[in-house]
Amino acid sequence: MNKVLSLVGFVLVLTGCVNTPPKPDNPHFAPIRPQTLQAPKSVNGSIFSSATNINLYGDGRAHRVGDIITVVLQESTSSQKNSKTEIDKSNSQTIAQPTVLGQALTIDGNPLSASFGTSTTDFDGEGKVNMSNSLSGNISVTIHDVLANGVLIVKGEKWLTLNQGDEYIRVSGMIRPQDISADNTVNSTQIADARISYSGTGAVHDSNTMGWLSQFFIGQLWPF
Template identity: 30%
Template sequence: MIRAVLCGTLALGACGRIAEVGRPPQLTSNAGGPEHFAMAVGPVLPEAADVPVDAASLWTGGPRSLLGDRRAGRRGDILTVVISIDERAEFDNSSARSRSGSEGLSVPDLFGLPQSLEDGLPDGAGLDAAVSLDSSSDFSGDGSIRRKERLTLRVAATVVEVQANGVLRIEGTQEVRVNNEVRVLLVTGFVRPEDVTRQNEITYDKIASARISYGGRGQITDVQQPRYGQQVADILLPF
């Protein structure tokens, strides 16, 4: 039964891949997603909100004015997420331990008892060194980790929810297809409105619970992955 289910699963997966032969990977539709839903049912953007600051002022305080606040702050608003990761980590660790011990016990004279006992011992045996113990142990270990990451991207994200405390939950996706390869970028997290700059931008290090995914799908990505059979064998085989 298990063998039949496994064969059926592999066959379905293979059929899905065969159907994509000779065709470029399709982009994911953004209709019906959280970004589209937030902008579709969100508050209507003001058409004529450029109200003068006071009656005698030539400047207005609306979001479309020169001095207006254009930062995202409501459900459905859009802001730019700036991702600039240039990190390097190096860890080196070494440890060594050594221990040795020696214990000895002999009973050469004890009221003549050792001499009397030696008469009953086998040939070559004696009590000159009744007990003797020696022990030693050595341990050494070395480990090192070196990792370097560099990523520079900009992506537009949508405010999909405003929390009760005013914190904004954002989500942004971006897909770019070049020939037969699709590059996919995903950004989600929580943002404080005061961290959004006047340019309506926010850097990735100010996003709480940030989830940044950068990858792709297509022919190049497919070649870099092991075959289904090899992946199943790696999971099932114990050696």
């Protein structure tokens, strides 16, 4: 019985190491549908309708909840770090011949003395890191909220179904209205508190992912 429980526990631990692939239509990134963008109600005698009105003097830039903004992805990061450490340490200890009342202590006529010689410790370490990443493209997001200071909270995702799997991009963050250009676009570098994810699912993605058993043996749960 104990062996069965141990086996079940081991399987559960390994199952926890498996990452669940993302799926489309995540509610967190779903387009918001405010009341003003829903289908207009029956005509009550007035010609004006707040649900379908168009500002003839506006510049066409998104500013309301539910409006669409195109984000131009222009992400490029690079980092380089070099470190080198050298430590040298030497030590030598010698104890002089002990005396008592001015007389040197001896054993069988031989003077007492001790010398520990010389010890040396050397350490030499060197490390180098060089990383670079880039992401370009476009994705349209919707305004989910407008803060009191006018800052826009935007979220959105894009899924591409390919013959060997799916590719997706998810973007969320905060945008200043003045950063939106005349063609209703904004650069990803101008998004505050940005969360940008680009990954995929399918055979190509799985071939570049480490298996759950390998993750277990190199993870923190492996005690050796």
